[in-house]
Amino acid sequence: MRIISGSSNPVLAKKIAQQLSVPLVDVEISAFANGEKRVWIKEKLDGQDVVVVQSFSDPVDENIIELLLMLDALERLGAKDIHVIIPWLGYSLQDKVFRPGEPIAAKVMAKLVSHAYVKRVYLVDLHNTSIPGFFDIPCSHLSASELFAEDVRSRFAVEDIVIASPDFGGLKRARQFAGLFDAPLVNIDKHRDLATGKVTAVGLHGKVTGKIVILFDDVILSGGTVTEASDLLKEEGAKETHFYSTHGLFTGQALANLEKSSIDSVIVTNTLHQASLPSKIKVLDLAPMLATTLEEWF
Secondary structure (H helix, E strand, O other): OOEEEEEOOOOHHHHHHHOOOEEEEOOOEOOOOOEEEEEEEOOOOOOOEEEEEOOOOOOOOHHHHHHHHHHHHHHHHOOEEEEEOOOEEEEOOOOOOOOOOOOOHHHHHHHHHHOEEEEEEEEOOOEEEEHHOOOOEEEEOOOOOOHHHHHHHHOOOHHEEEEEEEEHHHHHHHHHHHHOOOOOOOEEEEEEEEOOOOOEEEEEOOOOOOOOEEEEEEEEEEOOOHHHHHHHHOOOOOOOOEEEEEOOOOOOOOHHHHHHHOOOEEEOOOOOOOOOOOOOOOOOOOOHHHHHHHHHHH
């Protein structure tokens, strides 16, 4: 098996390779003067099993094109079986048509990756668990829940925690997470102003007085939802609030806002590369889980 990394998350790819004791493939990724991506895989890979690691993160469209060019190059090099790990599937939040004339962007991404020469794709904590059905090739939908659960157990007494969903949409995920501890579950009602996009937490279902509240969701964007949720929870008597989210996109001023917010800590994984983060934010490594999953298929 060989591991090849796109430019979106080379640190994660290197960690996966180290877990499997295999070298990273030497690849040169550059751009022509007109802005077109250029990919050159410098090694012979005929007859080799190859795993490509590429998140669809910012710059999203460039990283998607990069992956497609690498897949074509690998086929031309005669790679035997090509597996693709997409830790963060950009466009996955666009999984429905809200207005006539809109695409289902998540399905478009699935069709782009569903080449006949790609044997399997690995995805992590999708916002909508029906998205693997958009792919025409086998998918492994992985979750960081167990990794988060280990971290929670190492930091807190389980009898002191309550699990919370920051909104109704994440209630199913939060309920499953609460089941790992047999912990109580509370739900937060929120209101989003459609004109401004501002999120306001307006109500709480459940008791949190004196408790350590673990908020759980799949992705954090602006941080507005979790900040409002933390404020409400502490007004209702929560002792501490901690947010666990698989994907840390941190758009706009999210990092600065989270650092000065009432939340005590934010824990994400390395599905997206983070150059630097404030002290309140901690990153957990998914490489061991991804490496173990690959070993099951090779």
